[in-house]
Amino acid sequence: MGEDLINTIYFEEDISEHPRTLSILAKFKTARTIPIKRFGEVFNLRNQNFRIQKSKPALILARKHSGHVLQAPGGFGIGSTENFYFSHMYNCVYDCRYCFLQGMFASANYVVFVNFEDFDIQIDRIINQYPKKTVTFFSGYDCDSLALENITGFAAHILQVFRRYPKSLLELRTKSIQVKPLTSMEPIPNCVIAYSLMPEVMSIALDNKTPSIERRIKIISILARQGWKIGLRFDPLIHGKDWQVLYKELIEGVFKVIPQESIHSVSFGPLRFPKAMHRDIFRLYPEEPLFSGPLEQRGSIVAYRQEIENEMTRFCRQTFAKFIPDSIIFQCTPEGQSVGL
Amino acid sequence: MVGAPAIRWVVALKSEAKPIIQKLQMLPMKKGMDFPIYSDKNRCHWLIISGVGQSRSAAATNYLHRESDAPPWSAWINIGIAGYGYDSYGVLYLVDKIVSEETNFVAYPGVALATKLPRSELLTVNKPRVDYSEPSLIDMEGYAFYEAAIKFASRELLLLLKVVSDGPKSKVKILTPKKISKLILDNIENILGLVRQLENLSKLEFDRVIPPDICNQIKQKWHFTVSQKHQLNILVRRWTSVFPETKLFQKIKNQNNSKSVISSLSKDLDEYEVDWGKT
Numbered sequence A: 001m002g003e004d005l006i007n008t009i010y011f012e013e014d015i016s017e018h019p020r021t022l023s024i025l026a027k028f029k030t031a032r033t034i035p036i037k038r039f040g041e042v043f044n045l046r047n048q049n050f051r052i053q054k055s056k057p058a059l060i061l062a063r064k065h066s067g068h069v070l071q072a073p074g075g076f077g078i079g080s081t082e083n084f085y086f087s088h089m090y091n092c093v094y095d096c097r098y099c100f101l102q103g104m105f106a107s108a109n110y111v112v113f114v115n116f117e118d119f120d121i122q123i124d125r126i127i128n129q130y131p132k133k134t135v136t137f138f139s140g141y142d143c144d145s146l147a148l149e150n151i152t153g154f155a156a157h158i159l160q161v162f163r164r165y166p167k168s169l170l171e172l173r174t175k176s177i178q179v180k181p182l183t184s185m186e187p188i189p190n191c192v193i194a195y196s197l198m199p200e201v202m203s204i205a206l207d208n209k210t211p212s213i214e215r216r217i218k219i220i221s222i223l224a225r226q227g228w229k230i231g232l233r234f235d236p237l238i239h240g241k242d243w244q245v246l247y248k249e250l251i252e253g254v255f256k257v258i259p260q261e262s263i264h265s266v267s268f269g270p271l272r273f274p275k276a277m278h279r280d281i282f283r284l285y286p287e288e289p290l291f292s293g294p295l296e297q298r299g300s301i302v303a304y305r306q307e308i309e310n311e312m313t314r315f316c317r318q319t320f321a322k323f324i325p326d327s328i329i330f331q332c333t334p335e336g337q338s339v340g341l
Numbered sequence B: 001m002v003g004a005p006a007i008r009w010v011v012a013l014k015s016e017a018k019p020i021i022q023k024l025q026m027l028p029m030k031k032g033m034d035f036p037i038y039s040d041k042n043r044c045h046w047l048i049i050s051g052v053g054q055s056r057s058a059a060a061t062n063y064l065h066r067e068s069d070a071p072p073w074s075a076w077i078n079i080g081i082a083g084y085g086y087d088s089y090g091v092l093y094l095v096d097k098i099v100s101e102e103t104n105f106v107a108y109p110g111v112a113l114a115t116k117l118p119r120s121e122l123l124t125v126n127k128p129r130v131d132y133s134e135p136s137l138i139d140m141e142g143y144a145f146y147e148a149a150i151k152f153a154s155r156e157l158l159l160l161l162k163v164v165s166d167g168p169k170s171k172v173k174i175l176t177p178k179k180i181s182k183l184i185l186d187n188i189e190n191i192l193g194l195v196r197q198l199e200n201l202s203k204l205e206f207d208r209v210i211p212p213d214i215c216n217q218i219k220q221k222w223h224f225t226v227s228q229k230h231q232l233n234i235l236v237r238r239w240t241s242v243f244p245e246t247k248l249f250q251k252i253k254n255q256n257n258s259k260s261v262i263s264s265l266s267k268d269l270d271e272y273e274v275d276w277g278k279t
C-alpha cells in the first residue's frame, strides 16, 4: 500500500511507545499523526459518513482490551465443532458491495490493534480448554487477513503462533495476493489459506479494489504448489443472468489448476443480510444493482428468494462434488448474514 | 426543495468574510436578522457573520441552519484567523482536532478531503490569548461551531480552516480589518479548491439521500399512503438502477392505483436477473 493512500493516522496515547506502533508509524513518514485517548473517539461515532470516509480512510492504531477471540456464529465452520474467530483489524482496504462491514461499523477508517500478544494469550487459553478437540480459528472476520499485511505483519506473527499448536486449525481468509509472508516460510500443515471467489464478471462489478479472480487463482496455485493447504470460499453466492454457466466455468477452472490434494475444504453460502444491515447498506449505496436482484425479506433476513437460494446451493454442491469428496464441502449459512470476507 | 450542492459558511468577522462574499458573488439577505446573512444567487452558498466568541458562533450556526433551510446534505465551513506559536504568519491550516480550553472536550473533524495543506490542532479559548506556548492554533469559535454543526452534518462535511494572523513575532494588536481580509484573500484559491471538493460531496449526498425526481411525479398521479411512499422510494431506486429511468413512467402509466404501481415494479424486480457483464 502506497504511503499516499493513508495520510492520517490516529494513535492511542497508551500504545504510542508500543514497538508495533513505532514500526507502523515509521512506514508513513509523511502522514499526519494525531494522538487520541481511545479509538472510539474517532471510530464508530454517530454522524460519520461511511461512504465518504471510504474514499480516504484514516488508520487508527489501538489496543484491544477484551474480546480478542470470540465464538464463531452458528452455521459457520469447516469441520470442527469448536469454532472461534479473531480480528486484529476492523475494516478493509477493499470495498465489496455485499460486505457486511459496511453495515456493521459507522466508520470506514481502519483500526489496527497492535497488541498481538494479547491475542496469543487468548488463543492459548482456548486451545487449553479443549485439549481433546480440534479447535478452528478464523482470522479475517472483520477485515481481510492479508490485505494490509505489509503494514501490520499480523499474518506472519499468527502463523508462527499456530506452529506451536499442530492440533488446532487456523484459517486465514483473504482476497489479497500479497502473500510474501506465506511464500517466504515453510508451509504450516494446520493453516488453511482460504480465498473468496466468485465469477469474474460478478467480481468486477462487486469486489471493488480487489485483485481479479484470475490473479487470485494464480496465487492460489502458487501457494498450493508450495505446499499450503487451500480453502476455497464461494460465499456469498451471487445470482444473475447465466449464473449457472458462470459458476460452472469458475468451479471447473479452479479445479483444473488446483490439485485436489491441496484443497483442505470448500465452503459456500447464500447471500444473506440481517434486515437492519440490508437497510443500512442499501441507504449507503441505493444505486447498487446488487439490491435490484430478486431479494426478499424472510423473517429477520433479506436474501434471494428461497427457491433461488435452494437452486444455487444445490447446483454448486453438485458441481463441487464432481471434483472433491463430499466430506470437505461445507455449506455456511450463518444465522442471517453472508460472511463475504 | 433546496438543491445541491449546499454549502454553509460561519465566519466570525466581516473582514474575514469579505473576500469570500466577493469571490462567490454573495448578496446580503433581508434586513432585520439577528446576524448578517449573505447568499449567492443560486442559494447554494450561504454565509453568516457570527461575531467573536463561542456562544455567538454556536448561535449563528443554528440560526443559519434555520434561516437557510439547510438540507442534510449541506457542508459546513468555519473559516477565520487564528494565533499560532510557530512563525507561520499568513499560512492556511486545515484543522483536524479541536480542543475546548474550557471543558477539555475534544472533537475530530473529518479528514477525507484531498489536500496538501498543512494541518493542525485548534485550541478554542474564551478570552483572547497572547500566550502561544501551546502547539495548537488558537481561536475563539472553532469548538462551538463544530458542536453546533455536527448536529446537522457528518464529520466529513465539516471543514475548519484557519489562517495564522498572530503569534510571538506578529502582534495581534497591529491587525486591522484590511490586513485580515488580505490574509483570507491571499489563500482564497486554496480555500475554494477545498470548497469545490465539498460541493461534490454535497451533491453525492444529495443523490444518495433524495429519491429520484420521478418518485414525486408518481406520487402526484396516484395516492400513496405514508408506508407505500416509503416502499415506492425504495422500489424506484432499485428499478432505476437496472432499467432506464426514462422508461419508468411508460411502464406504469396504465396502472389503476398505488397498489398496482407497487406490484408492477416489484414484479419486474422479482423477475430481473442482473446482467453482471453489463453493470
Ligand code: SF4
Pocket: A091, A092, A093, A094, A095, A096, A098, A099, A100, A101, A142, A143, A144, A175, A339, A340, A341
Ligand atoms: S468482503 Fe472481505 S475483502 Fe471485501 S471489503 Fe469486506 S472484508 Fe474486505
